[in-house]
Amino acid sequence: RSAEGLRRLGIGGTATGSGLNAHPEYHTRMVRRLSELTGLELHTSDNLFESMQSLADAADFSASLRTLAITLTRIANDFRLLSSGPSTGLDEIRLPAVQPGSSIMPGKVNPVLAEMLNMAMYHVQGCDLTISLAAQAGQLELNVMMPILAHNLFESMQVTIGAVRAFTEKCVLGLQANRSKAEGWLEKNAIVVTALNPLIGYAAGARLVKEALASDRTVGQVALEKAAAGELKHRDQDRPVTEQEVATALSDMRRLTEGGIFGGSAGG
Numbered sequence: 001r002s003a004e005g006l007r008r009l010g011i012g013g014t015a016t017g018s019g020l021n022a023h024p025e026y027h028t029r030m031v032r033r034l035s036e037l038t039g040l041e042l043h044t045s046d047n048l049f050e051s052m053q054s055l056a057d058a059a060d061f062s063a064s065l066r067t068l069a070i071t072l073t074r075i076a077n078d079f080r081l082l083s084s085g086p087s088t089g090l091d092e093i094r095l096p097a098v099q100p101g102s103s104i105m106p107g108k109v110n111p112v113l114a115e116m117l118n119m120a121m122y123h124v125q126g127c128d129l130t131i132s133l134a135a136q137a138g139q140l141e142l143n144v145m146m147p148i149l150a151h152n153l154f155e156s157m158q159v160t161i162g163a164v165r166a167f168t169e170k171c172v173l174g175l176q177a178n179r180s181k182a183e184g185w186l187e188k189n190a191i192v193v194t195a196l197n198p199l200i201g202y203a204a205g206a207r208l209v210k211e212a213l214a215s216d217r218t219v220g221q222v223a224l225e226k227a228a229a230g231e232l233k234h235r236d237q238d239r240p241v242t243e244q245e246v247a248t249a250l251s252d253m254r255r256l257t258e259g260g261i262f263g264g265s266a267g268g
Contacts, residue, residue, distance in 0.1 A: 002064040008043050009034070010051025016141035017049030055143050058153060059135035065156045066128040069121035072164070076121070079114040079171070085181075092182045096174030113171035120163035127152040127159075186253055193219045194256055195249045201235035220250050 011034075012027030014020050019027065028044055035042040045051040085091030094109075101108030130152045134145035186192065190212070193205040196219075200208075212222045223246045226232040232241040 002061045005057030005060055007041060008045045008051065008057065010045045010048050013045075013048035013052045017047075017052040019048060049141070053138055053141055053143060055135040055138065055146065055149055058149055059132055062128045062131040062153055062156060065160060066125050068160065069124040069128075069156075072160075073118055073121045076114040076117040076167075080111045080118075083109075083111050083114075090181075090185070092178055092185065094176040094178055095171055098170055113167050117163050117167045120159050123159055124156045127156040131156075187218050187220065190219060191256070192250060192253065193223075195253065196223060196246065197235075199235060199241050199245055199249055200232055204233065204235070220246070223250075 009031050010017070011030050012019060012022045014022050023029075027048070031042050031044045034040075079093070079095065082090050082092045083095045095111055095113070097109045098112060099110075101110045131149050134149040134152075135143070137143065137145045190209045193209050196205055196208070200223075208219055208222050208226075211217075212219045215222070223232065224243055227241050227243045227246045230240045232246070233239075234241050
């Protein structure tokens, strides 16, 4: 949407947008002719004075690229973190090896494509800073900073296109999930107690988590042990929770991602 502003042309504004010494139809006819030559849907400016003074449309488009760069940086950071390991990191995803990882550590796979995307997006954000400075550098009725603005705007687009294409083709498409490691992290995570809340309530769940952390066991192990001993009381009924109820509640962690009040209706 921000690119729409780039379709408005101020050509023919001549002196400060007045159109002085230009044919009355020059602006309209030039925009029409440029549309024909380029195949682009270009528009006449509804305010030539503003078009001569301001480069805000270009700055707005650059800001959109910057926002995209910020999002892509976050994604690259997640790839780097989730692929860290295998022994001392998360190791939830495996990235394709695109180059030798290390001369001293055989078999090491570095997240070089994610790092490349990081660096490319830092560059795009730097270009946006230059563009914002150029856009505000106009004085009174004229802004002459278009050359540096245009250079950095094209640079941002080219870098973004190339970086995203390389990251997609050489990293994302070859990505593999390490299911066993991810499932192991989930099993050890205290968040699984949420699945037991409808059975035992919040307070009892908090006690389970504390005991699991203190004894270096999983919440599931502690819950099953207490259920077997009859020490886990039902939240709403005057009876102990059974091992089968605990096992059933912990059997499908996907339900934790479906929203709503767990144990009630989804989407509430």
